[in-house]
Amino acid sequence: ILNVEQSPQSLHVQEGDSTNFTCSFPSSNFYALHWYRWETAKSPEALFVMTLNGDEKKKGRISATLNTKEGYSYLYIKGSQPEDSATYLCAFDKAAGNKLTFGGGTRVLVKP
Amino acid sequence: GAVVSQHPSWVICKSGTSVKIECRSLDFQATTMFWYRQFPKQSLMLMATSNEGSKATYEQGVEKDKFLINHASLTLSTLTVTSAHPEDSSFYICSASGQAGELFFGEGSRLTVL
Numbered sequence: 001i002l003n004v005e006q007s008p009q010s011l012h013v014q015e016g017d018s019t020n021f022t023c024s025f026p027s028s029n030f031y032a033l034h035w036y037r038w039e040t041a042k043s044p045e046a047l048f049v050m051t052l053n054g055d056e057k058k059k060g061r062i063s064a065t066l067n068t069k070e071g072y073s074y075l076y077i078k079g080s081q082p083e084d085s086a087t088y089l090c091a092f093d094k095a096a097g098n099k100l101t102f103g104g105g106t107r108v109l110v111k112p
Numbered sequence: 113g114a115v116v117s118q119h120p121s122w123v124i125c126k127s128g129t130s131v132k133i134e135c136r137s138l139d140f141q142a143t144t145m146f147w148y149r150q151f152p153k154q155s156l157m158l159m160a161t162s163n164e165g166s167k168a169t170y171e172q173g174v175e176k177d178k179f180l181i182n183h184a185s186l187t188l189s190t191l192t193v194t195s196a197h198p199e200d201s202s203f204y205i206c207s208a209s210g211q212a213g214e215l216f217f218g219e220g221s222r223l224t225v226l
Contacts, residue, residue, distance in 0.1 A: 004155070034215070043116065043217040044205075089156070098146065098207075098215050102156040 002026055004092045006103035013080045013110045020076040021106040023090030027071035032093040034100060035064055035075055039086045047075075047088075080110045115139055116208050118218025125196055126226055133191045133221045135206030141186035142208035146215075147179075150203040159204075162189045196225040 005024045013019045025033060032051045036044040048057040053068040061078040077084050087107045091100035115138040125131050135145055145162040160181050161169045168181035178200075180192040189208075193200055205220035 036217075041219070043219050046215065049214075091156075096213070097161075098144070098209050098213065099158060099161060100146075100215075101158070102148075104155045 002092060002094065002101040004090065004101050004103040006088075006090055006106050008106060009104065010107040010109070013077075013084075013108060015080060015082060015110055015112050017080055018076065018078045019080055019108070020074050021088065021108075023073045023075070023103050025071050025073070025090070025092040025101075025103075026094070027069060029094045030068045030071075030092075031095050033066055033068075033073050034091040034093060035073070036089040036091065037062075037086045038089055038105070044089060075106075077108070080108075082110045082112050084108060085110045116142075116206065116216045116218040118206055118221055120221055121219060122222040122224070124224045124226065127197050128195055130192055130194045131196055131223060133193075133204055133206075133223075135189045135191070135208065135218050137187045137208045137216070140208075140210050140216075142189075142210070143186060144209045145183060145189040146207045146209075147181060147189075147191050148205050148207070150205070156205065159191075193223065196223070198225045201225045 007022045035047040038044040048064050050066040055066040063076045066073045087105040089105045091102045117136045119134045143164050147159045148156040150156045159174045162181045162183040164183045170176045183189040201224050207215050207217045
């Protein structure tokens with residue numbers, strides 16, 4: 001059983017503040033690490049697919065880094081806004097084919 | 113962007129009945145679709161991989177005779193929970209692979225078995 005952990009499980013952020021949270025995954029048999037943003041009653045929305053050690057990706061105020069050697073990825077939200085409130089999921093892919101192992105998610109609540 | 117539609121969003125059924133959940137790719141052809149379930153306070157767990165025109169591949173511990181998956185066309189996969197029991201109550205969600213390998217999710221279906 002693959003162990004994909006996200007920390008913290010939830011966090012409250014004041015509007016305008018920046019925040020970050022972690023996804024840890026097995027450092028062996030790595031193919032890709034996916035990040036999703038999941039708002040209540042909506043479909044999970046793909047943010048990033050990261051494949052290379054040291055990779056950094058950015059989408060607006062959200063960015064992510066990847067360390068495959070030590071098995072972790074950080075997701076950063078800069079200048080948090082209420083619309084950033086969602087559950088952020090990471091998912092480990094050990095081989096091409098999109099059979100993902102998900103972490104438990106980090107639930108972010110941005111307070112105005 | 114690509115859209116995957118899942119129906120129904122929620123369903124309540126009596127114990128012993130069967131429930132069908134549909135997953136449709138609305139604007140692209142999906143040769144592969146995936147079915148996940150999520151129990152309260154737990155992660156999304158992959159149940160099975162559904163390939164168009166062939167039998168689904170089930171993950172360890174998932175009963176293939178209980179969770180029937182049909183992927184008869186490039187835009188539709190169905191999951192039928194047969195003889196549902198209260199322990200099958202869960203959130204079920206599908207995803208579909210686009211041509212470039214990207215993954216798109218449905219909105220999910222919440223099943224409650226009384």
